[in-house]
Amino acid sequence: MKEDIPEKGAALQRDHSTFAIAPHSPGGLISVNDFKKVVDVAEKYKASAMKITSAQRIAIIGVQEEDIDVMWKELEMAVGHIIGVCVRMVKFCPGTTWCRHGKQDAVGMGMKLDRLYHGYCLPAKFKIGVAGCKHACTAPAVKEIGLCGRSDGWTLMAGGNCGARPRIGDVIAKGIDDETAMDITQRIVTFFETCDWAKKMRLARVIEKIGFDEFKRAIGV
Amino acid sequence: MPKNDLLNKAAILQRDGESYAIMTRLSGGVMDVPFARRVLDVAEKYQAKTLKLTGAQRLAIIGIQEDDIDDAYKDLGMKPEAGTALCRQYIKVCPGNTFCMRGQKDTLALAKQIEERFYPFPKLASKLKIGICGCFNSCAEPAIKDIGLIGLPSGWTLMVGGAGGQNPMLAETIARNLDEDQVMQILDKLLKFYRGAALRHTTRNMRLGMIMDKEGVDRIKQVCGIEIK
Secondary structure, eight states, X not given: OOOOBGGXXXXXXXXXXXXXXXBOOGGGEEOHHHHHHHHHHHHHTTOSEEEEOTTSOEEEEEEOGXXXXXXXXXXXXXXXXXXXXXXXXXXXXXXXXXXXXXXXXXXXXXXXXXXXXXXXXXXXXXXXXXXXXXXXXXXXXXXXXEEEEETTEEEEEEOOBOSSSXXXXXXXXXXEOHHHHHHHHHHHHHHHHHOTTOTTOOHHHHHXXXXXXXXXXXXXX | OOOOOBGGGTEEEOTTSSOEEEEEOOGGGEEOHHHHHHHHHHXXXXXXXXXXXXXXXXXXXXXXXXXGHHHHHHHHTOOGGGGTTTTTEEXXXXXXXXXXXXXXXXXXXXXXXXXXXXXXXXXXXXXXXXXXXXXXXXXXXXXXXXXXXXXXXXXXXXXXXXXXXXSOBOOEEEXXXXXXXXXXXXXXXXXXXXXXXXXXXXXXXXXXXHHHHXXXXXXXXXXXXXXXX
């Protein structure tokens, strides 16, 4: 009986025989050159389909188990952590780099957070979302940590969730600069890391359990 | 004259005030490998600055010159109007029981059915985002879509009134255990109501969730022909 292979970022598909893999493409930004590699590899190893995922990745579907290693080698791209108990993604919008609505550098912030946390092991699944303006196209309100750019700085939310028991995140701070946003993010991650009782319990449930005031105290805000 | 978005060509002006992003419209983000190859060829030929896999499961080709837009669409084999009301209307879909081990329902087929029947659906009061998931894990985030559908073994659960933007709201479940025909019938009524809301000054420019907040969930159920307990 086959199973998911988290260390190779391979998710078993419904046929119980093939896998899906998805290269790491922070913020969904993928250079034309990298995209070429993905298409070449998908073609060469006869992928049955490709899918743009909600986590801004491109999944190559219908991959044979024995091909996974060589595919990663040819892709020369980092593994996207599509499964596993870790920071699954840092989702970000085009921000001030591309979008005319951008108020904050969502791409810069997203990339920084991605380098620090993508794949980072925690007691439960963990999602981070960064949006450069109030339109919030990456839905930061339903991520474990969500940053929303305003002209006066970032609004930081925590404890959002859009799974089986959805929850809108609580606002932790408003009008903060990049450095403060990174600092609070680190504190939340550190706090969650030490919740060893929270096995597979997402941050939303942890905050509900201990209470919002206690959570704020624990992260020192 | 400063440039602006070219909505009839589904082209979005970029921050440089000069180049555009165009989107490939993919039902549920799913494509075959030859199509991906075509996108790559277009990106290379028209010297795209980058590609972006968007949260709405679209593939954006960024940094296209205005003069190249029509040719780029032609090479893609897509009609520019395929993306009408871009960013205002989309369906986000999980892999469902076509690919995913956890999928209980055929989400991709339902999405296709909805797209064929209702897209584009102009003159609505505000945006229309639909999320369709094949299991409770909700990876297409139906709880923050105007209309969310979750597939369970017993049928579809229908949620209404979610939003993820500046006023985030969680959707409310208004019906359970629906089959596909019932889903289509309810959507038909609901979307006509949402279009009618554009004509009423009290609800103009309001997302479905705001209208529901104002007029009550029972009103929405009544509109949809769902029994109110």
